Amino acid sequence: MTNWTHVVVGGGLAAAKAVETLRSEGFDGRVVLVSAESEPPYDRPPLSKGYLRGKDGLDKVHVHPEEWYAGQSVELELGVPATGLDLAAHRLTLGDGRTLDYDRLLLATGSTPRRLTVPGADDAPLLYLRTRADSDRLRAALAGGGHRVVVVGGGWIGLEVAAAARESDNEVVLIEPQSTPLLGPLGAELGGLFADLHRRHGVDLRTGHGVSEVRSGADGRVTVVDASGGEHLGDVVVVGVGIRPETALAEAAGLAVDNGIVVDAGLRTSHPDVFAAGDVANAFNPLFGEHVRVEHWANALNGGPAAARSMLGQDVVYDRVPYFYTDQYELGMEYSGHLGKAGYDQVVYRGSPESLEFMAFWLRDGAVRAGMNVNIWDVVQDVQDLVRGGGRVDVVRLEDTGVPLPDTLA
Numbered sequence: 001m002t003n004w005t006h007v008v009v010g011g012g013l014a015a016a017k018a019v020e021t022l023r024s025e026g027f028d029g030r031v032v033l034v035s036a037e038s039e040p041p042y043d044r045p046p047l048s049k050g051y052l053r054g055k056d057g058l059d060k061v062h063v064h065p066e067e068w069y070a071g072q073s074v075e076l077e078l079g080v081p082a083t084g085l086d087l088a089a090h091r092l093t094l095g096d097g098r099t100l101d102y103d104r105l106l107l108a109t110g111s112t113p114r115r116l117t118v119p120g121a122d123d124a125p126l127l128y129l130r131t132r133a134d135s136d137r138l139r140a141a142l143a144g145g146g147h148r149v150v151v152v153g154g155g156w157i158g159l160e161v162a163a164a165a166r167e168s169d170n171e172v173v174l175i176e177p178q179s180t181p182l183l184g185p186l187g188a189e190l191g192g193l194f195a196d197l198h199r200r201h202g203v204d205l206r207t208g209h210g211v212s213e214v215r216s217g218a219d220g221r222v223t224v225v226d227a228s229g230g231e232h233l234g235d236v237v238v239v240g241v242g243i244r245p246e247t248a249l250a251e252a253a254g255l256a257v258d259n260g261i262v263v264d265a266g267l268r269t270s271h272p273d274v275f276a277a278g279d280v281a282n283a284f285n286p287l288f289g290e291h292v293r294v295e296h297w298a299n300a301l302n303g304g305p306a307a308a309r310s311m312l313g314q315d316v317v318y319d320r321v322p323y324f325y326t327d328q329y330e331l332g333m334e335y336s337g338h339l340g341k342a343g344y345d346q347v348v349y350r351g352s353p354e355s356l357e358f359m360a361f362w363l364r365d366g367a368v369r370a371g372m373n374v375n376i377w378d379v380v381q382d383v384q385d386l387v388r389g390g391g392r393v394d395v396v397r398l399e400d401t402g403v404p405l406p407d408t409l410a
Contacts, residue, residue, distance in 0.1 A: 004029040006311055007092055007100055009082045009249070010108030011035030013043050013297065014278030016063035017304035018106050018311075023072045025312055031074045032100060034092070036081035037131065040066045045297050047135035048160040049327055053167060054139060061132065082109075085253035087271050104273050104311040107250055107261060108304060111243040111279040111295065116152060120214035124222050127238045129157055141236045145169030150224050150234030152211055154181030156326055158240035159194060162203050163328040165236075172203045173232045175224065177210035185335075189347045190360055190372065194328070197356075201329050206230070243295060245280040258282060260293040266316045267307040275311055277303035287319040287388060288338055296324035321384040331356055334380055337370025337387045344369055348398050351376070359383075366392035366410070382406060 006022055006029060008015045019033050035041065042061045050056030069076050077094065084093030085105075092100045113128040115121065127138050142149065142165050149165045151158045154176030165172045178184075180191030181198070199205050206226060213225040214237075222237045245260040256262040256270040260282030267275050267283060276283075278300040282293040302320050310316040325334045344362040351358030359379070362370040367390050371383035382405035386393065392410040397403045 002028050004103040005032065005101060006030070006104045006106070007032045007034060007102040008106045008108060009034045009092070010106075010110060010278065011037040011039075011041050011078075012108065012110050012278060012300055013041065013063055014108040014110075014300035014304035014307075015106070016041035017301060018108060018277065018308040019069075019072070019074050020064070021305040021308035022312070023074070025309060025314075027312055029103075031072075032077060032102075033069070033074055034077040034080065034082050034094065034100070036079070036095075038079035039132070040064060040069065040076065040078070042132060043297070044130070045325075047132060048129055048157055048164070051132075052129075052135050052139050052142075052161070052164045082249055085249055085274075087253050087255070087274065090273065102273075104275070106304075106307050106311060107269070107274065107276045107280060108278045108300075108307075109246040109249060109280045111245050113239070114242045114244055116211065116214065116239045116241060118211050118213055120216065124214045124216045124237070125220065126214070126222070127236065129161065129238065129240065130243070138236075138238065142168045142170055147171070147235040148233060149173070149236045149238065150175070150222070150232050151238050151240065152224060153240035153242070154178065154195075154205075154207070155184075155240055155242060156182070156324075158238070159198065159328055160326060161238050161240060162198060163201070166198075166201050166203060167329070170236075173206065173234070174198065174203050175206045175209065175211060175226055175232065177208070177227070179207055181205070181207070185339075186372075187344065187347065187362070190353075193353055197329060197331055206232075243279070245282075245293065247280060250274075250276070250280075259291075262291065265318055266310045267303065267318055268310060275307045277307035283318055285319055285338075286317060287321065288340060290340060292322065292338055292340075294322045296322065298323040321387050323380065323384070331374060333372060333374045335370065335372045336380055336383045337362065337368070339364075339369050346395075348395055350399055351401055361386075361393075361398060363393070363395075368393055368398075379405065 081095040147170045151174040182191040209226040215223040224232045250261045251257045261276040285292045306318045346363040348361045357375045360372045368386040394410045398408040
């Protein structure tokens with residue numbers, strides 16, 4: 001493959017880890033990384049956590065310093081989007097009109113925040129959080145405290161922004177249309193725990209009502225009107241209503257797209273020389289027997305290297321247990337598993353949720369489908385082993401903190 005060219009499109013963790021793996025696995029051909037962003041690839045979790053709070057610097061954000069890429073003979077094409085893909089010609093077109101011919105291509109194009117689509121939203125100075133520039137703007141807006149912040153959306157981004165705003169002594173209203181935050185990923189039981197956490201920390205949490213209108217004031221402030229007619233005036237309004245996979249390039253080229261770029265267990269798209277990883281990939285996971293698109297850090301961390309190895313012709317089966325984490329106030333949490341469309345029929349607690357030091361397990365048909373550890377550490381592998389094994393557990397033993405997790409199988 002010395003004379004081959006491998007091109008990676010993306011500016012996040014998956015792209016950076018992919019080019020790193022191409023080199024560490026011995027690929028000595030040409031490697032080009034193309035990113036619409038003007039800086040080297042960076043990690044996104046700090047943007048709503050430590051970096052947003054001013055606790056982490058750029059060294060905690062960038063995956064590699066810029067000089068690393070030169071040292072690894074990785075060509076950086078920064079600040080230029082990929083605008084066209086000719087599958088038959090194996091050619092990528094860049095936004096400045098140049099083209100890149102490739103032998104293998106990895107699409108790690110990530111995702112884009114969903115926009116609020118109510119009257120007035122297009123003209124209002126709403127803030128979204130996806131890029132480092134977004135985080136910089138939001139950090140400046142929250143600085144000094146004393147601001148009234150309205151957060152629209154009670155998902156992970158919305159809750160982490162609310163926590164950061166409160167820790168900077170801002171007043172926060174959070175509007176969520178579901179009955180609890182995080183109802184989709186965690187269900188009502190654990191969603192209620194996060195609701196209580198934020199209310200204890202002074203967040204005015206309004207659940208059960210969506211947003212019907214946004215009004216911009218001459219003074220730069222914004223009024224968010226909820227579906228019940230309530231009006232919430234904000235100096236800062238942050239919208240976190242989910243993300244959508246960035247599939248335009250793939251779709252225009254004719255690749256299979258369905259809730260992301262469809263890939264097999266080796267992260268290959270419908271074209272044998274094009275691969276996808278990270279947020280944008282809807283990958284078949286043999287462990288769960290279905291396609292799964294995961295929008296979290298660990299998927300980029302592990303998916304980028306897996307795709308790179310697949311590009312090199314290695315036999316890759318990407319069957320990781322999905323994993324994500326969050327830090328909000330005094331709560332640190334890790335979650336492993338995938339409930340899928342079948343959902344769960346029981347939640348089992350190991351320890352007391354009120355103590356904020358416990359574990360929770362989502363069971364279906366007596367087997368652990370997902371597990372969450374809150375302020376308890378070094379147990380992720382045991383949780384993932386239970387999920388991966390798929391065997392029935394003894395609920396009494398699972399609840400007993402004195403029984404090692406591997407010994408809870410029925």
